Amino acid sequence: MLAGIRTRDLRKTYNSPPPVAAGTGGFSFGAPKGKGKQPKPEVVALDGISLEVSPGEIFCLLGPNGAGKSTTVGVLTTRVRPTSGQAFIGEHDVWKEQVAVKRLIGVVAQRPNLDFSLTAREILAFHGAYFGLTSHERSKRAEALLDRFKLTDRADQMVRGFSGGMMQRLSIARAMMHDPQVLFLDEPSAGLDPQTRLLLWEIVREYNQSGKTILLTTHNMEEADALCKRLAIIDHGRVIALGTPRELKSSVPGGFLLRLRFGQHSPDLLDRLKALSGVREVRASDGDGTDLYADRGGSLVADVASLASAAGVELCDVHISEPSLENLFLHHTGRSLRE
């Protein structure tokens, strides 16, 4: 049975309690109670996310830290209750049919959440048992996954001593153990070396070829570009752009981005830059910076430099980016993904 993912106007507001360290040093039973009339601090994590991921698609949520990617995955995987809105896996409402949904999904959380009381092989075997696999199926699948993720030589060791990369690989293997229809990967390549990242990409593509839906989050544009059929760019809990990587990249005016820094701010110079051939958009960024969107890159630098010198303004720095998702994010938010 193929299953897609659908969300309708998902909202999530956290009423985050004060941090433990800021408390009185005592402890409390149950939920922390508000003292007096102090309003609880509210953090809006999701501000109306509507998405539709087709069965068999690799879909990516791209955004900086704190954009709402993990909360979206949390809501879709029965771990974070939305404040409002609906989420569906296949035909099942995530918050009305949790058990049916859990049968369909495999989840790799952002932080390794392995069962530290067990060995790698036991983690896979018990996970299989929770999903009702027979003893024979469990050992066969565990063996195959350990081999695929290059963990066979450490299979019978406690995972407490594993490196971050090994834990991450085992987390992904565990999520695949019960052969879920929909696989959620929350920043799967964080902490992986380039070689292992390529192995992971290969495994993700392979898994997708068997008809499985994959939703992954990342703040790595290269990863989104390499893996996803479609992606949504998320910032401050909202979808700010949605489409195939190619469509999204072509939506940036010109595609190329020249980030310039001048010795001083000159509105007159900005107007002249706009008139250069191939320049689509000029935006003043912070301080003396200027972002220039254009359909050519390096060949513009000489023109920019001569315009600057004619205006008596020193050109201090030039950075050219080719068409990329990073440029797209910057164009929509005015901020870099890495900020």
Place this chain on the structure above:
Amino acid sequence: MNWKAFFAMLARDAHVARRNFVALLFQTFLQPLMFVFIFGRVMVGSGYMPPSYKSLLLPGIMAICMVGTGIWAVAMPLIAEFQFTREIEDRLLAPMEISWLAIEKVVAGTLQALAAGFMVIPAAWLLLRPGVDLNVPHPILFALVALLVALFSATGGLALGCSMQQTHIGLMFSLIVAPMIFFGCTYYPWSALEKFPVLQKAVLVNPLVYASEGLRATMIPQFPHLPLYAVLAGLIFFNALLLATGLRNFRGKAIT
């Protein structure tokens, strides 16, 4: 209800307990048995305590071992697994209603508490003999009380484990578990508090009182003890209260 997942989780807990068996053994029995030796053997042998104290002590020690084991077996893993590593998540994501995971923890804790209780009887008896006057006229009643005591230890572990942060484990033992043991009529019968009427009433809010008095009522009925109906009512009430609190807090911790 997905019994396959439920039993797989019980098997996982049994597997982990087996792996830590020797450490668990020392942790559960060393301190109570040292207490048995000093108070039941040395103090009685040297005449500072009456010989009947041996019989009075044994049910109390059994209650301490059971409650300590159940609380430890349920609360400590829960506190650790709900920390930022969220180790419990692979079980929360299993295709089973999440409250059943809490119930599975209670079942596992109850079984461990029962095992501890039934293992400490022969050990303490060997240390104390001769002079222990055990007398179990109603084995089924005794088994029922032991089961309720074990259940209380596990539901207490669930309620504590889902209410505490890891940084408060020390406080949990010094502010909750230790006073509960000392004011839980474990080392003395409830009737010994007659000269302290206020305290005698106040300790009735301590569920361990019903546990130790219940074991006393069914193992050494010849000594004074709380009436059995009060014991059963107290244990059932606290089991229900702790289970409800534990389940509510468990759900609160499992889903943000």
